[in-house]
Amino acid sequence: VGNPYLTNLSASAFLAANTAVEGTVYFWEDANSDGIYTSSDYAAWNGAGSVGTGGSKTPNGTIGVAQGFYVRKSAAGSSTLSFTNAMRSTSAPVHFKSIQNESAVYRIKLSVENGYKHYSETLIAFKEDATDSFDSNYDAYKLPGGSDVVLFSTLDNRRMSIQTFGTDSFTSGVQIPLHIELKKTGAHKIKVLALENFTGNFELNIEDKVLNQFVTLSEKAEFKFNTDKIGLFDNRFVLHVKRIQQTxxxxxxxxxxxxxxxxxxxxxxxxxxxxxxxxxxxxxxxxxxxxxxxxxxxxxxxxxxxxxxxxxxxxxxxxxxxxxxxxxx
Missing domain, CATH: 2.60.40.3080 (Immunoglobulin-like)
Incomplete structure (x- = not known):
């Protein structure tokens, strides 16, 4: 679908008025394809946050004039989408090729990149009213793109680009497998793009089960790994998040x-x-x-x-x- 107005469109207002679709808007972006290897992927935005595709463009909840975007239907059957003047916005958009109370959301945004600059992002979030099941407003599927690198978590065996958990999981701790699909061997880099609203009483680590080590997460931290294999790596990396009870x-x-x-x-x-x-x-x-x-x-x-x-x-x-x-x- 596309923004039909000569002004920007509020994604949150559009989604609130169209309950027949899930609460995420997706944008196609062919970020760095070079004709040999591809990094094309979908950016996504919902009430938990956003993921980009490796360039400077990350969705911000405002859809630009004539901007095309994708939504997923909540159930089978026919339905219509409605656009009203109340959805029009004066906020600055982020354009792509062919809100909620953010202070209450804890976010860990990660990326993986290979030596060819091909790239993928995922967002793990925590919100008080989220559940461990699929939440239409806070979870987003990983739509199939053409990237040579794909980073995602899973929910009910479905690939997720944004996955949100309830904050009640902080006390007992949560372990989230991070799945990476690679089409090239060699050096790869995992990077922390953002840590939002976490304070000093949290332990945030990524476990590398192959190297048998834990990497402490901090803003803009990164670490490298090498592989001589391609395919799906679904049991190597685990994200650990836990609130520590301290004096x-x-x-x-x-x-x-x-x-x-x-x-x-x-x-x-x-x-x-x-x-x-x-x-x-x-x-x-x-x-x-x-x-x-x-x-x-x-x-x-x-x-x-x-x-x-x-x-x-x-x-x-x-x-x-x-x-x-x-x-x-």
């Missing part, structure tokens, strides 16, 4: 350490016998910028941060956590 110290009189910035370095002055094991930095809006393990004798950490106010989170061997606000100047 968070915010009263300065009870804090174990002092954290301050000086001469381009963040200094950790621990006055207790409880060893600092991990250090994280968040923007003032809550986005995780950096996380790292801390050695027993480490007292200074060099980070390339622009001037501003930041929140630092220290984790101790006793599993206690404390927060500090610092100014980088």
């Amino acid at each position: 968070i110290l915010t009263d300065n009189s009870t804090k174990k350490s002092d954290v301050y910035f000086s001469n381009g370095t963040i200094h950790l002055a621990n006055s207790s016998s409880d060893q600092i094991t991990a250090f994280s930095v968040y923007s003032i809006t809550g986005h995780l910028l950096e996380t790292k393990a801390v050695n027993a004798d480490e007292t200074a950490i060099s980070l390339n941060l622009p001037k501003g106010i930041y929140i630092t989170v220290l984790k101790y061997r006793s599993n206690a956590v404390e927060t500090h606000k610092i100014a980088v100047y």
